[in-house]
Amino acid sequence: MDALVKFSLDELEKYVENMGEKKFRAKQLFSWIYSKSVSNFDLMSDINKDFREKLKNCAVILDTKIKKKQVSSDGTIKYLIEFSDGNCAECVLMRFDNRSNLSACVSSQVGCYMGCDFCATAKRGFVRNLEPYEILSQILTIQQDTGLKITNVVFMGQGEPLNNYDNVCEAIERINKYLNIGIRRITISTCGIAPKIKQLCEMELVPTLAISLHCADSNTRRQIMPVENKYNLDELKKSLIYYCDKTGKRVTLEYVLIGGLTDTKEMAQKLCDYINDLKCNINLIPYNPIGVDKYKKPTKKDIMIFKYLLESQGKKVTVRLERGADIDAACGQLAGKI
Numbered sequence: 001m002d003a004l005v006k007f008s009l010d011e012l013e014k015y016v017e018n019m020g021e022k023k024f025r026a027k028q029l030f031s032w033i034y035s036k037s038v039s040n041f042d043l044m045s046d047i048n049k050d051f052r053e054k055l056k057n058c059a060v061i062l063d064t065k066i067k068k069k070q071v072s073s074d075g076t077i078k079y080l081i082e083f084s085d086g087n088c089a090e091c092v093l094m095r096f097d098n099r100s101n102l103s104a105c106v107s108s109q110v111g112c113y114m115g116c117d118f119c120a121t122a123k124r125g126f127v128r129n130l131e132p133y134e135i136l137s138q139i140l141t142i143q144q145d146t147g148l149k150i151t152n153v154v155f156m157g158q159g160e161p162l163n164n165y166d167n168v169c170e171a172i173e174r175i176n177k178y179l180n181i182g183i184r185r186i187t188i189s190t191c192g193i194a195p196k197i198k199q200l201c202e203m204e205l206v207p208t209l210a211i212s213l214h215c216a217d218s219n220t221r222r223q224i225m226p227v228e229n230k231y232n233l234d235e236l237k238k239s240l241i242y243y244c245d246k247t248g249k250r251v252t253l254e255y256v257l258i259g260g261l262t263d264t265k266e267m268a269q270k271l272c273d274y275i276n277d278l279k280c281n282i283n284l285i286p287y288n289p290i291g292v293d294k295y296k297k298p299t300k301k302d303i304m305i306f307k308y309l310l311e312s313q314g315k316k317v318t319v320r321l322e323r324g325a326d327i328d329a330a331c332g333q334l335a336g337k338i
C-alpha cells in the first residue's frame with residue numbers, strides 16, 4: 001500500500017494520472033488530507049465512488065498507527081506512534097486553558113545519540129532518523145484523532161532535529177506549505193549543534209529557535225550534556241549571535257533547573273553573564289524526575305529565587321508550565337515507553 005502522505009503535490013499528480021485520473025484529483029486529495037485531516041477515503045465526498053474504491057485497493061493516507069494514547073488530567077495528550085517498520089516515537093498535543101494555540105510537539109528521530117544525562121530519550125540510544133513524511137504523519141495523526149487544527153509545531157520530542165537536518169528542513173517546508181502553519185509558529189529545539197544553527201539561516205523560511213542550554217558553566221554543562229565537548233558555550237554563542245543578526249529574531253533559551261546543580265545563585269549569575277549581549281528569552285524548566293534518578297527536582301523557593309535574580313538584571317524569564325507530567329510527556333520524558 002502506498003501512503004499518500006509521502007507524496008508532494010507534484011508526485012501525487014503523477015500518481016493519480018498513472019491511475020487514469022485527471023490531475024486535479026490530486027489537489028482534491030491534498031485538501032482532504034491536509035486541510036480537513038480525514039482519516040478515510042469514504043469521507044472524501046467530492047471524489048467519485050469508483051476512484052475512492054480504486055484508492056482503497058492500493059493506498060492509505062498514513063501508514064502509521066497509534067500504538068498507545070494517554071490523556072493527562074491537564075488535557076495534554078501523548079501518542080505513541082508506530083511507523084511502518086515497527087519503530088515507535090512519541091508526539092504530544094499541548095493545549096493551554098487561556099490560549100487558543102494548539103501545539104504539536106513532534107519527534108525527529110527514533111532515539112537520540114547526544115547522550116544528555118537528564119534525558120529519558122538518551123537512555124534508549126539512537127535507532128534512526130525520521131523521514132519528512134513521518135514527521136508530518138505525527139501532526140496529521142493528532143488532527144485526525146482530535147478533529148482539532150494544530151497551530152504551532154515544536155521539534156522537542158525524541159531526537160536532536162539538527163542531526164537529521166535535511167529531513168527536518170523538508171518537513172518544515174511541508175508543514176508551512178501544506179498545513180498552512182506560519183514559519184514563526186514552527187520551532188526547532190536543539191542542544192546546540194553550532195554549525196547547523198548557522199546553516200539554518202540560509203533557509204528560505206527560517207524557523208524559530210530554542211536552545212537547550214541548561215547550564216552556562218562549561219564544566220557543569222559538560223557533565224550533563226556531552227555536546228559541550230564538541231560545540232562549547234563560546235562556539236554556541238557565536239552561532240546564536242549569527243542567527244539573531246541574520247534573522248532579526250530572538251532565541252529562546254531552555255534552562256532545566258536541577259536541584260542543587262543548575263538552580264543555584266552562582267549559576268543564575270553565570271547565566272546572566274553569558275546572555276548579556278544576546279537577544280533572548282529564558283524559559284526555566286523545573287526538572288522532572290525520570291524514574292531511578294540521580295538528579296533532584298528544584299524546590300519552589302529556589303525556582304523563585306533563580307527567576308528573581310535573572311529578572312532583577314533585566315532578563316525576560318518565564319517558568320514553563322508543567323504539562324502532562326502524569327503521563328511522562330513533560331520535557332525530557334519522551335522515551336518510547338510502551
Ligand code: SF4
Pocket residue numbers: 112113114115116119120121122157158159160190191212332
Ligand atoms: S535532550 Fe534532546 S538532544 Fe539531549 S539526548 Fe535528549 S533528545 Fe537528545
